Amino acid sequence: MSRGRWEHFEHKADIGVRGFGATPAEAFAQAALALTAVVTDPSSVVPREKVEFDLDRDDDGDLELLFVDFLNAIVYEMAVRKMLYSRFEVRIEAQKLHAVLWGEPVDRERHQPAVEVKGATYTELEVSEIRPGEWLAQCVLDV
Amino acid sequence: MDKSQLEQVDDTLWRIPPKGKMRVPVLIFADEALIDEMDDKVAEQAANVTTLPGIVGACYVMPDAHWGYGFPIGGVAAFDPKLGGVISAGGVGFDISCGVRTLETGLRREHIEPIRKTLAEALISAVPVGVGSQGQIRLDDKEMVAMLSGGAQWAVERGWGRQEDLERIEENGRMAGADPSQVSKKARERQRREMGTLGSGNHYLEIQEVEQIYDLEVAGVFGLHQGDIVVTIHCGSRGLGHQIGTEFLKKMQKAAKEAGIDLPDRELACAPLDSPVGKSYLGAMRAGINCALANREIITHLMRQVFSHFFPEADLRLIYDVSHNTCKQEIHQIEGQRREVFVHRKGATRAFGPGHPAIPEVFRKVGQPVIIGGSMGTASYILVGTAEGEKKSLSSACHGAGRRLSRRQAHRTWQGQRIITDLERQGVIVRSPSYRGVAEEAPGAYKDVDAVVQAADRAGLARLVARLRPLVCIKG
Numbered sequence: 265m266s267r268g269r270w271e272h273f274e275h276k277a278d279i280g281v282r283g284f285g286a287t288p289a290e291a292f293a294q295a296a297l298a299l300t301a302v303v304t305d306p307s308s309v310v311p312r313e314k315v316e317f318d319l320d321r322d323d324d325g326d327l328e329l330l331f332v333d334f335l336n337a338i339v340y341e342m343a344v345r346k347m348l349y350s351r352f353e354v355r356i357e358a359q360k361l362h363a364v365l366w367g368e369p370v371d372r373e374r375h376q377p378a379v380e381v382k383g384a385t386y387t388e389l390e391v392s393e394i395r396p397g398e399w400l401a402q403c404v405l406d407v
Numbered sequence: 408m409d410k411s412q413l414e415q416v417d418d419t420l421w422r423i424p425p426k427g428k429m430r431v432p433v434l435i436f437a438d439e440a441l442i443d444e445m446d447d448k449v450a451e452q453a454a455n456v457t458t459l460p461g462i463v464g465a466c467y468v469m470p471d472a473h474w475g476y477g478f479p480i481g482g483v484a485a486f487d488p489k490l491g492g493v494i495s496a497g498g499v500g501f502d503i504s505c506g507v508r509t510l511e512t513g514l515r516r517e518h519i520e521p522i523r524k525t526l527a528e529a530l531i532s533a534v535p536v537g538v539g540s541q542g543q544i545r546l547d548d549k550e551m552v553a554m555l556s557g558g559a560q561w562a563v564e565r566g567w568g569r570q571e572d573l574e575r576i577e578e579n580g581r582m583a584g585a586d587p588s589q590v591s592k593k594a595r596e597r598q599r600r601e602m603g604t605l606g607s608g609n610h611y612l613e614i615q616e617v618e619q620i621y622d623l624e625v626a627g628v629f630g631l632h633q634g635d636i637v638v639t640i641h642c643g644s645r646g647l648g649h650q651i652g653t654e655f656l657k658k659m660q661k662a663a664k665e666a667g668i669d670l671p672d673r674e675l676a677c678a679p680l681d682s683p684v685g686k687s688y689l690g691a692m693r694a695g696i697n698c699a700l701a702n703r704e705i706i707t708h709l710m711r712q713v714f715s716h717f718f719p720e721a722d723l724r725l726i727y728d729v730s731h732n733t734c735k736q737e738i739h740q741i742e743g744q745r746r747e748v749f750v751h752r753k754g755a756t757r758a759f760g761p762g763h764p765a766i767p768e769v770f771r772k773v774g775q776p777v778i779i780g781g782s783m784g785t786a787s788y789i790l791v792g793t794a795e796g797e798k799k800s801l802s803s804a805c806h807g808a809g810r811r812l813s814r815r816q817a818h819r820t821w822q823g824q825r826i827i828t829d830l831e832r833q834g835v836i837v838r839s840p841s842y843r844g845v846a847e848e849a850p851g852a853y854k855d856v857d858a859v860v861q862a863a864d865r866a867g868l869a870r871l872v873a874r875l876r877p878l879v880c881i882k883g
Contacts, residue, residue, distance in 0.1 A: 274813045276446060276474045302814075303538060304843075329660070336653050343597050343646050346539045370539030377538030378843035379814070380607045380883075382501040382649040385476045386656070386673035406476065406501045406649075407608055407814065 461492025505643030586690025597646030
């Protein structure tokens, strides 16, 4: 996780998430952390419960479509479990994406959750190798 | 916005003539100051919408428009199935049938004033708000289907609402043509514990005072008098709508490709109205509308319980419930032809004028109430639909203030606690589970709602009736 980092970028009504990493999977995981940071300070979320999911890939090798699917799967796991996540591990294979998330149930006092994420969008969507060995994954979230 | 690309038609109307792949023009309703402030992306996105198959009339842009996904927020576009018209999940938005309703309470300022804080605390305990909140109601599979096809009618049948509310809701509280079988398991799962929850972001429940009346006669018909206390609720279809939006945005990528539609922006993904995906979305989206109508009805019920505790005599009557993220099948005269079209209104309110058969009898003479929500701490407005709105914008008007600053900028600029103290000094009590949420929704992060409604009024999209001032704001 040496070069992994994330940031937010501006979108008028909403907010963009951007992750960087040595591989697409690492960039995805960093962007997921940026997603949590839209809701709360990720350092306030204790990674004590584990949630796993698999995504069947139906993206014809398009990593951008896979990225939106991945973020939407996390949005779903946040919404139905009423949880926040602060640690992510992602493995991308030919046929599927495997994700492990660690987090805890929303504690409104401690997390002060700012806003619910409705979904990830195709706006400003990009997954690319910006320089040898550094991947970027980004899109705008609807909040 | 760069005005060099625009033709100014009059004080409040600007036109982008069709060029390139545009099939129809873009018409923007705004005064010069609003145009100057409007993002260039709005023009680009509206022009993109006009390239979609089967679009008729124009892409109409409301005075509060801002950069959205695919469609601008504040964009209206109608598609004719006979011309190969399409339906777009992005043209409705993630929060299907997000909308506003206002109720009169029969109370006056002096009734509310002594217990304002207690009332605010009672409301925030009674109505689940914010991230991680859940409702008391848990729907099993059978009830879920009943809710998705019954809307607010279902809520009333279950005891969450009053029979007489129904005629004061668009579609009489129940959107016909909903097909619950098109709503995925995941979408249902997201909704199971979310009925009667307000959500977060710009959603709110407000106690307001009628501060100013612009049109006495129409205000009388709506039941509004200067100094009256009203309650306004702004929210949508919650997790269910968001999940339907997410899933169909993806399905429509493929459907558009298969139909040979050249998309200028992925977010404009759409499907022909007569295609399997188009029909499936229509059924699911209409079920999403019912979910939003049921949700607002249940919140109303929870809010009424709080009021009846403090004011046993008060009778909270629904004035009207409008949605501003929809696609509706309507009949319009477009370029002299009567057409049955599917009108997408994304961040735009339907504004039928006098005589329209779809509005309740009681409003038939004057036109329908058009409720425009302000941002936290700022005024809201009630307008009325006009006869000329039909020709100008397919009977559509603005929906709110529209953001001026991003959430990130707002978060950096303001502190939630400070905003709450400042607003309290100005006479508005704000209660929210999240200080950061309050900072991101700071009044300064939004455009001037006054300018937006003035422009809508001057453009003839809808006429000003009353201005509402917030006294208590419950924020998600």
